[in-house]
Amino acid sequence: MPQTLDAVAVRSWCARALDALGREREEIDAINVYPVADADTGTNLYLTVESAAQAVEAVFAAHEVGSSSPAAGEVVRAMAHGALIGARGNSGTILAQLLRGMAERLADGDELPGALRRAAQLAREAVAHPVEGTILSVAGAAADAAGACTDPGDAGAVAKAAYEGASTALDATPGQLEVLARAGVVDAGGRGLLTVLGALVESVSGAAVPARRERPAHPAPPPEQCGAEGGPAFEVIYLLEADDAAVERLRTRLDGLGDSLVVVGGDGLWNVHVHVDDAGAAVEAGVEAGRPYRIRITHFAAAAGAGAAAPPRREPVQRAVVAVVPAEGLAALCAEAGATTVLARPGEPPASGELVDAIRRAHAREVVLLPNDADLRHTAAAAAEQARTEGVRVALIPTRAAVQGIAALAVHEPGRRFDEDVVAMTAAAGATRYAELAVAERQSWTTAGVCQAGDVLGLIDGDVAVIGRDLAATAETVLDRMLSAGGELVTLIASDSAPAGLTARLESHVRETHLAVDTVAYAGGADAAPLRIGVE
CATH class of the missing domain: 3.30.70.1710 (BMC (bacterial microcompartment) domain)
Structure with a gap:
């Protein structure tokens, strides 16, 4: 019976591809020598597909609310869009374009051979100077093999043909690129694409593809072979x-x-x-x-210059802090305190892979992770679990706001025992109430009543508590409510969009109306929230 690539199969394909790349990421990284020997292709492909998987799951979650099922075209478009916004590295960017080409044809009702052909065409057009022996060659061979399939309507048969064609092309890549031949490896990007195609085969046919193992690249290839000499930095x-x-x-x-x-x-x-x-x-x-x-x-970490030796391996530090922040100003503030930061803009929350990548960049045996957002709790937990499998001791402190993260950083002491440090940071974060001011975009119901477009909303611990018309006056009311339960230190973080003199007015208000309460103010930069407040 012919097999089809329906919405459920696309969802399965994306999930299987993510799982497979997770298992094979390090192996693919180990064979990466082109265009630069920076050992990141497997990781980049994994992060790209992780973003695609999140977009696919969002489509299904939206339809569950309405008790309907998404169409295959809608799901594959979401997969392509997710890959586009999360694409990492050379190969991840090309994979995103391959998925976009497939989405174009599948959404229009075309069969899998035509989708793979369009994918290969778009990917090649996207590269300024296409090189044979790369992921482009593997994608083209997969499309050719799919096009030669005698039953183009059978997605299972087409996927198997595409996988076999890609596998043959991958084995040929060392004969097309001298850098691969010298290192004794196949192209890493092409190897990652083969993993993705293998997941497609399993999703539409149920048949497992044969296991494949690659030997790592020969150590220390000369710079002129790995693209480092005179190459971009x-x-x-x-x-x-x-x-x-x-x-x-x-x-x-x-x-x-x-x-x-x-x-x-x-x-x-x-x-x-x-x-x-x-x-x-x-x-x-x-x-x-x-x-x-x-x-x-x-x-790029590769050394430049003919005959240059590889840089010495950096020894990991004992402990580091990784913090998610909503704006560049806060990123700079946390970086000054020694934290590795991940930027999370409104509507663009970081994926767990980005947090894992930040934990790796921290290069520490022990890491304290501060998500600084209640909605990132599960994402941060997944990142912590992944990092633990890589031998890093990770403690996740469930901070719900940036000001709680700042409070935790303020008491962080790398010199004391890990458990003691985590307890002290957790206590500081937990003792910090948080608030932020926002401007309502439309009329809506809130926990404080009905607001109109343009109203200033004062949110305390995540709930709307005050509705006003003036930012400074609303901020004063929020501060009074928060300090009515006591407090010793107020932290004010004003964005670039906040009125001039706002923090000075609020500092004066606290001095005059709340004795023995200290105030500290920071510049938040281009933050979506005009003002963030913490009370310890």
């Missing part, structure tokens, strides 16, 4: 809101700045990836083209 990735004409100009600009340029997406939203020496210029080019955000800049 930085990898720059960002999401970009821009029109097609601006993106075409951006491609030309970035192509002149560096290499490994991949720009994927469409319909006004793009994911930009490039390797450059001048990271600032690459970001400025994005600003000229539209609105770049989620900017990630990575300095």
